[in-house]
Amino acid sequence: MFPNTKVRMGESYSPLYFLAALGAGGLTVTFFMWLLHWVPHPGRPVPIFGDIVAAFTLGSLPMQVAIAVAWLGIAFFAIMHVRLLLWNISELLRFRTTAAYAALRNSNDETQLLAAPLTVAMSVNVAFILGLVFVPGLWSVVEYLFPLALVAFLAVGVWALAIMRDFWGRILATGGFDCSRNNSFGQLIPAFALSMVGVGLAAPAAMSTQAWIAGVSYIASSFFIVAALIVAAVKLVLGLRAMMENGANPQSAPSLWIIVPIMTVIGIALMRQDHALHAHFAAEGGAAELFSQQTWWLALQVAFALWGLVVLRRFNYFGRFVTGGERSPGAYALVCPGVALAVMVQFFVNKGLVGVGLVDKFGIAFWVVTFVALALQAVTIWLVVTLNRKHFARATEGRVAAAE
Structure with missing residues (x-):
């Protein structure tokens, strides 16, 4: 199931292949959702190694199975994420010496380079998850790690802004x-x-007990969230106008779903900020407000997902670029919406529906809705395996077409 990272693509490489690593990192997060929402972690916003071991030791057989699968899923997809990240860095360094890279830097496609900082930001999240799940005693020094996390995410943010500055x-x-x-x-x-x-910068706001760390986290994350919303609003209008005039680009059609993961990420960032305001700055907030916020975000995601599905089906995208013989690195953009919806449904069930009392924790209705998230997760895993076989088999070496 691991991709063959000995493949060398040369001038046919595309920065969009960073989305392969991003998707693997996202699947790591989906398995962490099991632990976050199902394992008790009193007094802490997230479960740590001790909580997970206690739940595995004392829990029922279904709980033990869930924890074991989550452990394996986190480890497996974290390794895949790191392998694909290192492969992409290596390929990008080679690609930078080619004429194709110079052409990319003077075209619309220059923004594809943002896939690199996007993926590295996910890497920081994956590293934190691995620490929580597998490192005993990490929480005892976590307050020292939060400033380092802020510095790491700010460095990635500056990198992203530098690429945008050039464009x-x-x-x-x-x-x-x-x-x-x-x-x-x-x-x-x-x-x-x-x-x-x-969303990475907002994490310390939700977890730190130090008001100054929460404040810096809140301010820094707000800047990047606002910047993301501005860019998204402008590019959404421009892209829609171009599609209505010229029709959508078949190879780039999965990008119609990119708004789905953007909404999930911003939605989680806002949840983290709301927690900081409530915990450190005496702001009012409650389960009803969180339920309302998540319902609106999820409704928007489903609306965009259905709209994008119409176009993808018109192009027979799945039959051509997923299960068919045509290749495009842009197909990896399909992974992000699956991850994003699986994560958002988990939050919607556990923080929204359970929070306001609409469903009972671990009741029948709870598992009915949770099954949607698990089904999305399973389909996304199948998609990753399918795309990796298509793009990282030895037969594809040097023959992968650029996305755009």
Whole structure:
């Protein structure tokens, strides 16, 4: 199931292959959702190694099975994430010496480079999850780690802004943006990257007991969330206009779903910020407000997912680029919405429906809705395995087409 990272793509490499690593990291998060919502962790916002071991030792057989599967899933997809991240870094360094890279830096596709900081931001999240799940005693020093996490995410954020500076500086100073080739939502990758940095910066706000750390976390994450929303709003309108005029780009059609993971990431960031306001700054908040917020976010995601599905089916995208013979690195953009919806449904059930008393924790209704998240997770795992076989088999070496 592991991808063959000995593949060398040369000039046919695309920065969109970072989305393969991003998807594996996202699946790591989906398995952590099991532990976050099912394992008791009193007095802490997240479960740690001791909580998980206690639940496994004292819990029922179904709980033990769930924890074992979550452990294996986290470890497996974290390893896959790291392997694909290192492969992408290596391929990108080679790609930077080619004429294809110079052409990319002077085209609409320059924004694809934002897939790199987007994925590295996910790597920081994956590292934190691995620490919580597998490192005993980590929570005793976690307050020292939060400032380091802020620095790490800020560094990734500065990297992302530097790439955006080059793109926007070139376009706004000299022009050259091809609106006719903007017929997708691929230009929203920068918004996705900024929102991923924002949700990472918001984590200390939700977990730290130090008001100053929570305050810095809140302020820094707010900047990147606002920046992401601005970029998303502008590029959403421009992309939709180009699609209505020229039709959507078949290879970039999965980008129509990119708004789904952006909404999940921003939604989680806002939940973290709300917790900080309530815990440190005496702001009012409750289960009803959280339920309302999650319902609106989930409704928007489903609406965009259905809209994008219409276009993908028109192009027979799945039959061509997933199970068929055509290859496009943009197909990995399909993984992010599956991860995002699985995560958001888990929050909706456990923090929303259970929080306001609409369903009982671990009751029948609870598992009926949770099954939706588990089904999405399973389909996304199948998608990752299928795409890895298609793109990372030795037969694909040097023959992968660029996405756009």
